[in-house]
Amino acid sequence: MSASSSNDSALSAWEASMIDVFVRAASLIGLPRSIGEIYGLLYCSPRALTFDELVERLQISKGSVSQGVKLLRQLGAVKLKYVAGSRRDHYQPELSMKRLVRGFIKDQFEPHLSSGSERLQGLESLIQQEDNEALREHAMGRLGTLLTWQQRTRKLVPIVMAVLGGAKLFDQDSSADEYVI
Known part of the structure; x- marks a missing residue:
């Protein structure tokens, strides 16, 4: 991984702080920390993110992201977005x-x-x-x-x-x- 790629994946201060809001909300309703992290990052992102981007940006395991995305989709909190030319699933938050x-x-x-x-x-x-x-x-x-x-x-x-x-x-x-x- 190049230095610029590493910097691009690092969370900014405002992203980390906003994600923390969702981590606390998830904890309040008995959901795992990773659920708040995943939803929080998607909420902060100006575009839909792939599974690999979630893993890389949050620095959490693929298993946590997989289970988290599955639960968030089941709850209707995350939805798939079609991205032309991409074969990967892209996720975006439900904002309603x-x-x-x-x-x-x-x-x-x-x-x-x-x-x-x-x-x-x-x-x-x-x-x-x-x-x-x-x-x-x-x-x-x-x-x-x-x-x-x-x-x-x-x-x-x-x-x-x-x-x-x-x-x-x-x-x-x-x-x-x-x-x-």
Whole structure:
């Protein structure tokens, strides 16, 4: 690698600082550091970048970039861009906050809410098996609190989507109260 090529791949101070913003955001929502780094670099770049450019500029492993790009594409945070004359995939960031949040909610948040619902349903029968009546009543009260939290969370998500411009929340099993107008 030539010296000029090495300098071209080095991150500038503003790029490193902006990438750090995305690394912190990824960490906040439980995603790996590399996810924030990849999205951050794509966000900073004036053009779509190839897989090899991501590896070189970020100085992270090909495996991390591969997994990161795959997850970011699954979330709808990164998309492919056609570049005439190139046989390589080029990646660019999704810049619509509504699409980013919708992708995260649909892929990450909703499955946890759904599996939580199933677990809460099974919990009641387990609580009913408790011999100690006082403990059983206490546990049922706590279960009631969890059910309330779950109900409120389901109501909050459409509000978040409305703030971002309104959207049908989930494609599957939608009910009338999952629409924001």
